[in-house]
Amino acid sequence: MRVLWNExxxxxxxxxxILLIFINSVLYFLxxxxxxxxxxxxxHSYSYEMGIEMIEKYGTTMDDDEFIDFKRTYAHQVEDAxxxxxxxxxxxxxxxxxxxxxxxxxxxxxxxxxxxxxSNVFFEEKVELFWELQERERLLKFxxxxxxxxxxxxxxxxxxxxxxxxxxKFGIYPEVVMMNFKTFIANVGIAILFSVVLVISPAILKxxxxxxxxxxxxxKKGRNLFKTKILAGIIATFIVITALxxxxxxxxxxxxxxxxxxxxxxxxxxxxxxxxxxxxxxxxLCIAGIYIIxxxxxxxxxxxxxxxxNMVSLIGIQIPFVVGFLIIGLYPLLPEMISIWHPKxxxxxxxCAMIIIVIIFTAILWKxxxxxxxx
Amino acid sequence: MRIFINECKKALTSPILITLLIVxxxxxxxxIVSSSDHKEELKIVNEIIDKYGREITDDSLKxxxxxxxxxxxxxxxxxxxxxxxxxxxxxxxxxxxQEQYSDRDWEFFNSLQLKEMYFGMANSIDASYAxxxxxxxxxxxxxxxxxxxxxxxxxxxxxxxxxxxFNEMVDNEEHKEWFFAxxxxxxxxxxxxxxxxxxxxxxxxLIVLMTALITTYEFENRTQLLTYSTxxxxxxxxxxxxxxxxxxxxxxxxxxTITLGTYFFLFDYSHVWKTSxxxxxxxxxxxxYVTWWDLSVGEFLVAVVVLVFIIQLLFSGxxxxxxxxxxxxxxxxFLVAALFILAWxxxxxxxxxxxxxxxxxxxxxxxxxxxxxxxxxxxxxILFKNFEWMTISCWTIITIVFCTITYKRFRKMxxx
Numbered sequence: 001m002r003v004l005w006n007e008x009x010x011x012x013x014x015x016x017x018i019l020l021i022f023i024n025s026v027l028y029f030l031x032x033x034x035x036x037x038x039x040x041x042x043x044h045s046y047s048y049e050m051g052i053e054m055i056e057k058y059g060t061t062m063d064d065d066e067f068i069d070f071k072r073t074y075a076h077q078v079e080d081a082x083x084x085x086x087x088x089x090x091x092x093x094x095x096x097x098x099x100x101x102x103x104x105x106x107x108x109x110x111x112x113x114x115x116x117x118x119s120n121v122f123f124e125e126k127v128e129l130f131w132e133l134q135e136r137e138r139l140l141k142f143x144x145x146x147x148x149x150x151x152x153x154x155x156x157x158x159x160x161x162x163x164x165x166x167x168x169k170f171g172i173y174p175e176v177v178m179m180n181f182k183t184f185i186a187n188v189g190i191a192i193l194f195s196v197v198l199v200i201s202p203a204i205l206k207x208x209x210x211x212x213x214x215x216x217x218x219x220k221k222g223r224n225l226f227k228t229k230i231l232a233g234i235i236a237t238f239i240v241i242t243a244l245x246x247x248x249x250x251x252x253x254x255x256x257x258x259x260x261x262x263x264x265x266x267x268x269x270x271x272x273x274x275x276x277x278x279x280x281x282x283x284x285l286c287i288a289g290i291y292i293i294x295x296x297x298x299x300x301x302x303x304x305x306x307x308x309x310n311m312v313s314l315i316g317i318q319i320p321f322v323v324g325f326l327i328i329g330l331y332p333l334l335p336e337m338i339s340i341w342h343p344k345x346x347x348x349x350x351x352c353a354m355i356i357i358v359i360i361f362t363a364i365l366w367k368x369x370x371x372x373x374x375x
Numbered sequence: 376m377r378i379f380i381n382e383c384k385k386a387l388t389s390p391i392l393i394t395l396l397i398v399x400x401x402x403x404x405x406x407i408v409s410s411s412d413h414k415e416e417l418k419i420v421n422e423i424i425d426k427y428g429r430e431i432t433d434d435s436l437k438x439x440x441x442x443x444x445x446x447x448x449x450x451x452x453x454x455x456x457x458x459x460x461x462x463x464x465x466x467x468x469x470x471x472x473q474e475q476y477s478d479r480d481w482e483f484f485n486s487l488q489l490k491e492m493y494f495g496m497a498n499s500i501d502a503s504y505a506x507x508x509x510x511x512x513x514x515x516x517x518x519x520x521x522x523x524x525x526x527x528x529x530x531x532x533x534x535x536x537x538x539x540x541f542n543e544m545v546d547n548e549e550h551k552e553w554f555f556a557x558x559x560x561x562x563x564x565x566x567x568x569x570x571x572x573x574x575x576x577x578x579x580x581l582i583v584l585m586t587a588l589i590t591t592y593e594f595e596n597r598t599q600l601l602t603y604s605t606x607x608x609x610x611x612x613x614x615x616x617x618x619x620x621x622x623x624x625x626x627x628x629x630x631x632t633i634t635l636g637t638y639f640f641l642f643d644y645s646h647v648w649k650t651s652x653x654x655x656x657x658x659x660x661x662x663x664y665v666t667w668w669d670l671s672v673g674e675f676l677v678a679v680v681v682l683v684f685i686i687q688l689l690f691s692g693x694x695x696x697x698x699x700x701x702x703x704x705x706x707x708x709f710l711v712a713a714l715f716i717l718a719w720x721x722x723x724x725x726x727x728x729x730x731x732x733x734x735x736x737x738x739x740x741x742x743x744x745x746x747x748x749x750x751x752x753x754x755x756x757i758l759f760k761n762f763e764w765m766t767i768s769c770w771t772i773i774t775i776v777f778c779t780i781t782y783k784r785f786r787k788m789x790x791x
Binding site: 019023029202209210313314315317319320 | 394587595
């Protein structure tokens, strides 16, 4: 136990922790800050508010009756908008005295003065009503298209979409929260991945480059120390991931998305998935994904750490692996892991394969370590 | 000299450098080959330049139009119908009819279509450039980025100067020269952004790693007590710096040769070297690319390569200085990486109303990341005419001072 504790202390040194904090703050400003600071961004704030209103009024699913009510609210707001337009002389003069006319107007070919009126409503006066109406129209359009299955899809995808329609799970809740979470979690994944590699990589090489191994292996514990080192590395990975997740998710809580937690992922717009967890369960799934990816990469780093001759090669050899994983693996395995756009079992199989490969790799290394000549 | 060569050997013979050089070269070649589908289509520009000259004049355009008319007659012969333009024919073409025509016919259709596209673009140059108002665009930028106060004043002043240069450029007709059409092919951003950024970042990774390796070698291999007590002693650091710079040169030369070699092997630039980089065809974004000086494509390429090269040597020097302090290659690498990003983000931490906002963008990182728009006045917030040489000279001074200080400090340091 004491050996394990000391090995752990060797990995998580003060210097390393300071470097970790420095690197993470840089990565935070580079990758994550935007999704926290600018959420909801611009006109997305209306979608965000609309979603909350829908959840409060209709719950996490909407049936046809509730949709009739939604349309009724829309009709009320259209009346309000008409009244607003009639109260403004400039609009009446141009013949835009009802909202329907305002909506049907050919804005693309409008003269500059008329277009200025529209900009005035949307950007200078920022009349919320008009923004809200736009959002409602968008949602209504999605509702009308809920039964359409695109022809170009593969058979299985079509089947899944039809299944969802049969269960009356259509994407009608505004997707801003989901999109924001997906970019957030992908970037958190990148930051954590780099952090794990940074902290764990030198673990085993350090002793070797100080030529400590020869002394260590002649003690009573002997070569079993290698197993303790690996265990210490796993524990350190776990600590780093947990600490960073705690920090990043407390920052995420500033986005205030808890109202959406009970909405099922398939009822967000354009977010068809193979499985149907709630938003909160999806967050948990992503967290589990990050733990697995982190542990796999931590073990891989330790494996490289036992093989390479010096620190520079240790970094060099990991560059293609880490960058390759970021390019190919990160999105399908993290934010899109249950998305219908990837094969159903792709993420599950990849996770299992990664775990198995890494475990076998470590086992081989342990066997090698047992027989290795100590020079 | 022998010491210098042996220091170089430490880096150049390390298997990881060789492996990564091969992996990176293969990756670059893959990137270039996988986006070279349109390389045949680009050859039409060479044909046009051969036939009508590099510069677009009224006479040559008339000649071009005549030739297109005669090609349209050829189209009538093939199809038996009369068309105003190849687009009328292609739009009206039904799916079943496509198979009626032989491959040779299709070749003819495609080349005619391209010719008409280039002709249309060349014809509309004057009109599109008349619409551009540099000052108005600058005010739009300020609003978009939310810049005010002193920074806005500086920005507008520089734009005033750029507006003059822009008018001068239009008067000189630098923009009336043939080049690959920008909006369909994005050749400028592909070469100077995608390909160059790959080369730069890959070689920076290797350079930082190798500089850190050479500089901290004695400490990491526990030979410092021996080497630094020899006759050569602490002056060895000078050899290490020289070796780092030499290795950096070798690395970037290798990557540049392989990658650009592949690029120019696949894409035929032979006719457009002398075309101005500010050509109206080199127009990909809302604003065309316009340089501060009259540079041709070839000159621009050479200038950018030299720029990247200097940047890499400076990074090698900075890494050396940092490694002398840190004495640990692992930490050095991550610190350099983090500082690179930090310098790049620096302007975003500054108040948007003060000149600091503009001054802090004069960093090597910004220069590296925006290399495709260097020497240009159309590059948004870093349009300044002095941006490149100012950044380079400032950072050269910083690097030299930093290296000298750390070297002096190292000479008096206790070594354990």
